[in-house]
Amino acid sequence: MDKETYRIAEWMGKYLCQGLSKEEELRFEAWLDEKAEHRRLLEQFKGRSAADDLRFLAGLDTDTAWRTQRFRKRMHTVRYLSRDIRAWAVAAIAVVAIAVLAKVALQRDEARQPIAPSGRIVLQDVAPGKNQAVLVLSDGRQVELSDGLSHTLAEVGGTAIIDEGSRGMTYRASREAGDPTVTNRLLVPKAGTYQLTLSDGTRVWVNALSELEFPVVFGENERTVTLKGEAFFEVAKDAGRPFRVRVGETVINVLGTRFNVNAYAQVKTTLLQGSVAISNGLQTKVLRPGEQAVSVDGIKVSKVNVNRVIAWKEGEFLFKSDHINEIMNEVARWYDISVVYQGNQPDRLELTGSVSRGANLSEVLDVLSFASGVSFSVQGRQVTVKFPENE
């Protein structure tokens, strides 16, 4: 099954609707004459009904299969760990069903620290975040949004806003273009996330502690939204009306594409598909898929692990050599907790691992302490991170 196969599939399709070019037709005929088998293949496409096929597909449970796959994927990782870590890893899986790979480089001590089960003291567990947000309408009214709620709201310009519960909400415009100064604001608190579809069909996933402002109906010439915090965009194609995301001083110019913007500290724009141009008023850089632009002093572009960047949207924490402070900031936003550090913080303490965002806080801390040797204590909504003593 080489790449040729996919080309022949295309020819065959075109042949069936008489869409082959002269040259393709010749090559397709030649292929058909090559073997009797090839002609039989074409005949097969004409006779059978598709009902059984689609019934089989409809019977599959892809979500459950993905959960199984994710679990097995983690079990799989364990095999590649060194032997003494493996023993602990197996123990950890038995408890939390999660495996992690740890990379710990402590101050002045390059040798690997022994990984011991932590002295985590949990007085009370904390539940994970969920789909929730507050919508501020153009007249200042506020509407609370969460799973399972469903209502239709009238907005200026005859626009209906339909809250579809766990699927977020959708803006439906009566006309294609409207007054872009009539805007709504979506406020997503700590421990929240929310998704919405804008009037042009663009989909946006908004992460915790973030704010998105957007016109109820976009104007004729451009589509501009304003973001604080983090969001993932799937922009609907509309060559006549460029899509822009404003994040402080940074402007991201888009045609039709998928990208993530993380602006909790610096503005980090990560592109998955298409192309975007980032400018800060002085400088403009164009991104290719798989690249990330960081706006600090100037705009720096580098290759990144895309899965890591969009893990939040997939309901996962995924850490790849990330600094403990960054990790704890992300955890704090999702569990609505505050974090205190105790003891001597090593210069470099980087962790690698993954855990579902649907897990309780204690599970996440178990994974982190297993991976790092750091211990945690939880009191109310405050987590204390205790670094191991330097010997």
Next chain:
Amino acid sequence: MENRYILSSKELFVRYYPRLCHFAWQVLRNDEHVQDVVQDAFLAFWGKRDTIGDDPAAIKNYLYTTVRNACFNIKRHEKAAARYQSLNPFDEAEEPDVMSELFRSEVMGAIYEIMKEMPKSCLEIFRMGYLEGFSTNEIAESLNISVSTVKTQKKRALKLIKSKLNPEFFAIFSVFFENL
């Protein structure tokens, strides 16, 4: 290069899992090992992802080939067992070409993805009309709606498929559903 489409692990899985299962189901001709075979193929894929790259054709190629090989292994075992039991001579007509199965899975997988996106009312009628083979009158009667509503929804479903399916696939699709 500009149109490269990088999918996350989950997106990749969700997109290819159904059609790979369908492919294994066609080759094996039963349900028993289908899901295991596909789960294993994905596990092998994650380990090799860096060497395979982001090219969709390369990814598909790897996944389909891995599933095909696993299916053949299973069939070989089954054949060996059958031969042992019945003393039938071993059928040397080895692995058949699975290209038609592959095409079919690709087309069906694409149609299935569109079905998942259909509005509920539309999907119900599409299902009854095109999958269960009910006539327009029968659907109208059993859902207690007018014949013209059924016709409208059928057209809507078809339009949706036409707008989203690759033109090459739509031609094949039309062949399956001659009563469209």
